[in-house]
Amino acid sequence: MNAALLTEEQNEALQEIANIGMGRAGRSIAGVFDEFVELSVPRVREARLDSLTEAVAGLIPEETLTAVRQGFFGRVRGEVIVVFGMNGCRDLAGLMGYGDSLVAADEDELLLDVANVIVSACLGGIAEQLSTELSVSAPSVLASHVPPAGLFGATREAPDGSGALIVEVNFRLERHSFACSLLMMLPADGVGAIRQALDDFLASF
Amino acid sequence: MALSVLVVDDSPMARKMLIKSLPPDWDIDIRQAGNGHEALAAYREGRADVIFLDLNMPGLDGYGVLETLQREDLNCFVIVVSADVQPQARERVMQMGAIAFVQKPVDAAKLEPVLREYGVVV
Numbered sequence: 025m026n027a028a029l030l031t032e033e034q035n036e037a038l039q040e041i042a043n044i045g046m047g048r049a050g051r052s053i054a055g056v057f058d059e060f061v062e063l064s065v066p067r068v069r070e071a072r073l074d075s076l077t078e079a080v081a082g083l084i085p086e087e088t089l090t091a092v093r094q095g096f097f098g099r100v101r102g103e104v105i106v107v108f109g110m111n112g113c114r115d116l117a118g119l120m121g122y123g124d125s126l127v128a129a130d131e132d133e134l135l136l137d138v139a140n141v142i143v144s145a146c147l148g149g150i151a152e153q154l155s156t157e158l159s160v161s162a163p164s165v166l167a168s169h170v171p172p173a174g175l176f177g178a179t180r181e182a183p184d185g186s187g188a189l190i191v192e193v194n195f196r197l198e199r200h201s202f203a204c205s206l207l208m209m210l211p212a213d214g215v216g217a218i219r220q221a222l223d224d225f226l227a228s229f
Numbered sequence: 230m231a232l233s234v235l236v237v238d239d240s241p242m243a244r245k246m247l248i249k250s251l252p253p254d255w256d257i258d259i260r261q262a263g264n265g266h267e268a269l270a271a272y273r274e275g276r277a278d279v280i281f282l283d284l285n286m287p288g289l290d291g292y293g294v295l296e297t298l299q300r301e302d303l304n305c306f307v308i309v310v311s312a313d314v315q316p317q318a319r320e321r322v323m324q325m326g327a328i329a330f331v332q333k334p335v336d337a338a339k340l341e342p343v344l345r346e347y348g349v350v351v
Contacts, residue, residue: 036241039240063313064285229246
């Protein structure tokens with residue numbers, strides 16, 4: 025077991041900051057779908073990229089998943105991956121008026137849009153807490169209609185497999201089966217920056 | 230006599246931030262709870278005139294606490310403090326008897342008007 029990347033206090037601060045980001049994201053998607061969004065308690069943990077598959081399978085118990093990725097950079101940098109269960113997505117398509125006629129291209133488009141709304145709101149909330157600004161890259165599809173094991177395949181370039189920090193958040197539409205998970209991955213070589221940002225945050229109150 | 234204030238949040242950091250945002254000259258006795266069950270236990274011991282309540286918590290969440298308090302003849306001021314900023318979240322808790330909904334991150338400027346309005350701080 026590696027030495028902890030964050031102190032207990034830094035970890036708590038990151039969790040609370042993520043909580044605020046998640047709240048913003050929840051409000052944004054609630055606005056898009058006009059539905060109440062149930063939010064999970066965010067979790068921060070140190071994880072290796074290869075254990076992500078297991079984590080995702082636990083968060084979204086569906087056989088077929090699609091994932092969208094977006095990079096962010098600024099004072100802290102990393103990548104956000106939003107994972108959608110495909111059963112819930114059909115429900116989402118219905119909600120958005122696509123009916124049964126949703127073709128693959130539209131589906132990707134829809135998920136990219138939803139991911140973008142979630143990620144922008146979430147990172148906006150986080151940046152505000154850290155008194156900084158974060159730029160977000162355009163979303164792209166990381167994997168489409170794959171089993172959990174196929175999400176983080178060999179083609180994917182890992183930020184750094186040896187001990188990234190992962191912040192997990194779950195969203196669920198109250199009266200629908202739609203759910204998605206947001207995984208914020210902070211690469212190991214960027215942990216110094218996040219530590220400093222968290223210390224500044226802690227010193228500010 | 231000092232007022233009993235109960236701060237309920239699963240995040241120790243959030244509890245700390247909230248306690249630091251309380252009026253410094255307020256004569257209170259502060260207790261903390263990390264989940265809904267602990268919160269209700271403290272309330273039943275008569276240790277909560279004012280409750281600052283988080284919504285999303287593992288185990289019994291803030292909505293569960295409000296529901297139970299309503300059933301048990303709510304006899305305290307509940308101020309919900311949450312990162313869930315959906316308008317519906319606010320409507321729900323206000324219907325369940327909360328006197329106010331304060332958005333996280335909390336600070337003194339957000340809390341003071343609420344506390345004054347209800348006369349818990351003069």
